[in-house]
Amino acid sequence: MNSASLKRILYVDDERDILDIVDFSLSQVGEYQVQLCCSGREALNLALEYRPDLILLDVMMPDMDGPETLKVLQSHPEISQCPIVFITAKVQKDEVEAYKRLGAVGVISKPFDPMLLPQQVEDIWNQWHDG
Amino acid sequence: MTDKRSQLAERLEKLRQSYMQNLPGRLEELLLCWQHFQYGHDPLALKQLYGIAHSLAGSAPSFGFIEIGSLARDIESLIRPFQDTHTLPQQDARYQILEKLKLLQRQVIQMSEADSKAEVDLLPFDSGMQSAHYSPLICLLEDDVELAQKLALQLEAFNYRVHTIFSPDELKTTVTQQKFDALLVDIHFPLNQMNGPDAVLSLGEEVYQSIPIVYISEHDDIDSRLKALRAGGNAYVTKPIDQEELISWLDMLIHTLPEEAYRVLVVDDDEIFAYTTGSILEARHMKVEYCLDVNDVLNRLRSFAPDLVLMDIHMPVCMGSELTAIIRQLSAFVTLPIIYLSSEVSADRQLEALLKGGDGFLLKPVVPDNLVRVATYQAKRYRQLCDLVVKDGLTGLLNHRRIKEQLDIELERAKREGHELSFAMLDMDHFKHVNDTYGHAVGDQALRTLARFLKQHLRCTDHIGRYGGEEFVVILPATSADEAMSILQRLSQHFSALVLQAKECSFQLTFSGGVAVYPQFNTADQLIHAADTVLYEAKSQGRNRVILAENPNP
Numbered sequence: 001m002n003s004a005s006l007k008r009i010l011y012v013d014d015e016r017d018i019l020d021i022v023d024f025s026l027s028q029v030g031e032y033q034v035q036l037c038c039s040g041r042e043a044l045n046l047a048l049e050y051r052p053d054l055i056l057l058d059v060m061m062p063d064m065d066g067p068e069t070l071k072v073l074q075s076h077p078e079i080s081q082c083p084i085v086f087i088t089a090k091v092q093k094d095e096v097e098a099y100k101r102l103g104a105v106g107v108i109s110k111p112f113d114p115m116l117l118p119q120q121v122e123d124i125w126n127q128w129h130d131g
Numbered sequence: 132m133t134d135k136r137s138q139l140a141e142r143l144e145k146l147r148q149s150y151m152q153n154l155p156g157r158l159e160e161l162l163l164c165w166q167h168f169q170y171g172h173d174p175l176a177l178k179q180l181y182g183i184a185h186s187l188a189g190s191a192p193s194f195g196f197i198e199i200g201s202l203a204r205d206i207e208s209l210i211r212p213f214q215d216t217h218t219l220p221q222q223d224a225r226y227q228i229l230e231k232l233k234l235l236q237r238q239v240i241q242m243s244e245a246d247s248k249a250e251v252d253l254l255p256f257d258s259g260m261q262s263a264h265y266s267p268l269i270c271l272l273e274d275d276v277e278l279a280q281k282l283a284l285q286l287e288a289f290n291y292r293v294h295t296i297f298s299p300d301e302l303k304t305t306v307t308q309q310k311f312d313a314l315l316v317d318i319h320f321p322l323n324q325m326n327g328p329d330a331v332l333s334l335g336e337e338v339y340q341s342i343p344i345v346y347i348s349e350h351d352d353i354d355s356r357l358k359a360l361r362a363g364g365n366a367y368v369t370k371p372i373d374q375e376e377l378i379s380w381l382d383m384l385i386h387t388l389p390e391e392a393y394r395v396l397v398v399d400d401d402e403i404f405a406y407t408t409g410s411i412l413e414a415r416h417m418k419v420e421y422c423l424d425v426n427d428v429l430n431r432l433r434s435f436a437p438d439l440v441l442m443d444i445h446m447p448v449c450m451g452s453e454l455t456a457i458i459r460q461l462s463a464f465v466t467l468p469i470i471y472l473s474s475e476v477s478a479d480r481q482l483e484a485l486l487k488g489g490d491g492f493l494l495k496p497v498v499p500d501n502l503v504r505v506a507t508y509q510a511k512r513y514r515q516l517c518d519l520v521v522k523d524g525l526t527g528l529l530n531h532r533r534i535k536e537q538l539d540i541e542l543e544r545a546k547r548e549g550h551e552l553s554f555a556m557l558d559m560d561h562f563k564h565v566n567d568t569y570g571h572a573v574g575d576q577a578l579r580t581l582a583r584f585l586k587q588h589l590r591c592t593d594h595i596g597r598y599g600g601e602e603f604v605v606i607l608p609a610t611s612a613d614e615a616m617s618i619l620q621r622l623s624q625h626f627s628a629l630v631l632q633a634k635e636c637s638f639q640l641t642f643s644g645g646v647a648v649y650p651q652f653n654t655a656d657q658l659i660h661a662a663d664t665v666l667y668e669a670k671s672q673g674r675n676r677v678i679l680a681e682n683p684n685p
Contacts, residue, residue: 017150017190024146028139060185089189110189111200114143 006053006125010046012037012069013058013087021114022056030118040064044072047079054125056108059088059099067102074103083128085121087112150194151242157183158239162403165232174219181210196242202235229402236403237410240499267312267385271295272302272327273347274320278370282315285374288629290587291381299323299330306334311342312385315377318348318355328362339363343384347372374631375576378583393510396437398422398454399472404495408441408472411499412506425454432464438510441493444473444484452487459488466516468509472497523597525575526582534596534604538655541594541608545649552649553607553615556662557585560641560674562601569638577640580631588622603642612648612679619644619677627675643669644677651682 009032011022019036027034035050037043041064047055055073059066066086074080083105088095096107106124108117161183167176184206191200209228213220220228269286273279274297283293296305299320306314316327327346331339345366346359359367366380395417399405402423409419422431432440440458444451451471458464471484474495481492493505523530529537538554545552559565559581566574578601585595585603594606607615627641645666652658661680669678 015186015190017153018193020146020149021190021193024142028142089185111192114193 004129006032006122008033008035008050008052009054009056009121010035010037010043010050010052011056012040012043012061012066014038014061015058018058018110022117025112025114025117026121029115030121032118032121040066040069040072043069044076044079047073047082048076052082054121055082055084056121057084057086057104059086067099070103083125085124147194150190151196154191154196154199154239154242157187158236161232162236165229166403169225169229177210177219178214181207181214184210199235199238199242202231202238206231206235232403233406233410236407237413240407240410241414266290266292267381268292268294268309269381270302270305270309270311270314272297272299272314272316272330274298274317274322278372282372282377285630286378286381288625289378289583299325299327302330303333306338313343313345313381315345315347315381318346318350318359328358328364331362343381345377345380345384373576375579375583382583392416392418393439393507393514394418394420394435394437395439395441395506395510396420396422396431396435397441398425398428398451399441399443400424401443404443404472408497408502411497411502415503415507417506417510425449428454428458429461432458432461432467437467438513439506440467440469441506442469442471442489444471444480452484452489455484455488466513468513470505470509526579526597528582528586528603529594529596531596531598534594534598534606535655537594537596538604538606538658541606542649542655542658545608548609550609551611553610553612553646554648554658554662555605555607555615555619555644555646555677556598556659556666557581557603557605557619557642557644558666558670559601559603560643560670565638565640577631580629581626581640581642584626584629585622588625589618612646612651615646615648616677616679619646623675623677641675643674645669645680646677647680651684652680 009026011019011026011034013019013022016038019038023034023036026032035046035052037046040061043055043057043064057066057069061069064072066088070084070086073082073084084103085106085108086099086104087108087110088099089110099107105128108120108124112120161180164176164180164183167173168180184203187203188200188207191197191203206228209224209231210220213224267290269291271279271282271286271293273282273295276297279295279297283295286293294305294309294311296302300323302316314331316331318327320326325333331344340363342363343365344363345368346362346364347368347370348355348359349370351369356367365384368377368380395409395412397405397409397419399408399421400423405421405423409421413419420431420435420437422428442451442454449457451473455469458467458469468490469488470491470493471489472493472495473481473484484492490509491505493502521529521533528534541552544550559577562574562577565577578597581603582595582597585605589595589605589607592608594608596604596606598604605619607618610618623642623644627639630637630639643666645662645664645668647658647661647665649658652661661683665678665680669676672678
């Protein structure tokens with residue numbers, strides 16, 4: 001669902017701690033609607049059900065990692081238009097390019113500041129939406 | 132702060148607390164992985180370690196644990212090259228990884244201790260460490276203006292700060308507004324409804340039980356003393372006030388005299404356990420050294436001179452109890468406290484260990500609080516015991532033999548480190564006259580006063596000893612001739628301004644001094660001889676002065 005403003009976010013990460021703090025960050029500080037997901041495998045079903053405006057995807061996950069999950073999501077027409085942002089440990093510039101070539105619209109690095117994360121997400125959304 | 136923001140802060144804090152609760156557990160996982168990798172030779176354990184470090188690096192800073200996150204990232208970076216190339220880290224790399232793990236462990240321990248302390252205002256453990264130049268603040272409640280002024284002056288001469296109030300009514304507000312290190316309270320206030328003890332009682336039990344209180348009174352009867360005791364009195368001093376006695380009490384109740392931190396030697400071949408134990412004590416400001424190799428123990432004991440040894444009972448080469456027996460073969464270490472850390476539960480084995488010279492047992496896993504308490508108690512007792520042998524009974528300064536030994540030690544250090552060292556001999560002026568006029572008790576008091584004065588006004592790196600009857604010695608490491616002269620001349624002025632009191636008489640004292648400096652004089656004997664010679668000069672020239680020995684080889 002591509003609305004003009006960012007409202008609904010799906011966050012995928014296997015780590016409980018990060019899920020908690022992202023939930024806090026995006027829903028309390030950022031005032032978005034947030035759906036949490038703890039594995040790549042469940043991400044597709046949840047995405048289809050929840051219809052997020054944007055998906056945040058952790059890169060390092062056991063079983064299905066970030067890039068694999070992205071592939072699955074993008075092969076599904078109903079959700080392939082949804083922008084996907086990778087979350088990963090401090091990255092080099094060329095790694096960002098590599099992730100973008102895979103199909104991500106942006107990369108956010110860990111560790112992040114929970115007070116600043118909403119703005120980072122908003123900025124990427126605006127860039128993608130206007131671009 | 133707006134409502135919304137404080138709500139957010141509260142929720143973030145809850146998340147933070149929850150994350151923090153899990154940190155010790157994750158640290159343990161890390162250490163277990165390391166053990167499996169290093170000692171169990173399991174390469175998968177390294178991979179697991181990498182995973183945990185990666186996770187910590189990515190999450191800890193988000194919860195505000197920047198340092199922990201940073202250390203975790205360092206560990207991650209150290210391991211990554213080996214993950215990529217499918218090789219294993221060797222000696223150097225392993226050492227580096229272990230170092231980071233130790234730092235991380237220390238962080239986690241400090242963090243969880245700091246947090247538990249935040250809840251309850253615990254009195255700090257007496258780890259033997261005090262700030263050397265802190266000036267304790269005393270609240271003096273005294274209606275006799277003249278006496279109040281006199282007391283304040285005397286106390287200030289000994290590095291106390293004094294805030295005086297003249298009426299019991301003022302006590303409560305005064306004590307609420309400022310934090311005092313002690314209260315000095317007169318008992319009788321004839322013009323007031325409340326007396327001293329009543330005023331103190333009105334502060335509430337929580338307050339008056341938590342602060343040292345010295346009562347002053349004209350009366351010496353049991354009833355007055357009881358009243359004082361029941362109103363939180365820790366000491367009771369009768370008028371006319373013996374300055375020495377008062378200050379003795381205040382010093383003791385406030386622990387103002389600086390002491391070196393307790394030194395603990397941890398003897399254990401298990402590095403991780405040793406560092407866990409050690410870092411608990413270091414967090415309480417004790418100085419810790421580690422001995423991981425049995426062959427090293429005697430050397431470390433000699434060079435580090437610990438106040439306490441913590442030893443694992445199971446060591447390679449020999450049992451802990453055998454090692455203890457070997458240590459006890461050396462006369463210097465016969466009384467050194469040795470506490471075993473052990474998972475040995477068998478009462479027979481424990482008894483055997485104690486019979487072979489150990490002083491106590493702590494069971495593993497060690498409870499940090501218990502460890503600190505036991506270590507503090509043992510180290511403190513050992514210090515006290517050593518003091519008896521090493522300190523002069525009257526003044527509490529180092530005795531003749533010990534100060535000479537200390538001069539050798541400091542001279543050695545000065546030579547090694549290329550610093551100057553100043554050595555001073557001080558002699559009380561007209562001491563025989565004081566003894567003859569006022570009696571030996573007063574003479575003793577005068578000596579103690581000078582001793583305390585020197586201790587209060589010199590630095591904690593300086594060494595002070597009583598060399599002879601009325602002769603004192605001061606060793607000033609890393610101090611030039613100019614600095615030493617400046618310090619001693621200032622001391623001389625301040626000391627001569629003190630008005631000392633003994634029962635009904637008041638009098639003033641001065642001292643003469645001779646100073647010699649290394650490297651102008653090269654050996655301990657030369658320094659002593661030179662300082663002594665110019666001290667004699669100072670006396671001949673009229674006393675109450677400090678003279679510097681001339682450079683023999685200009």
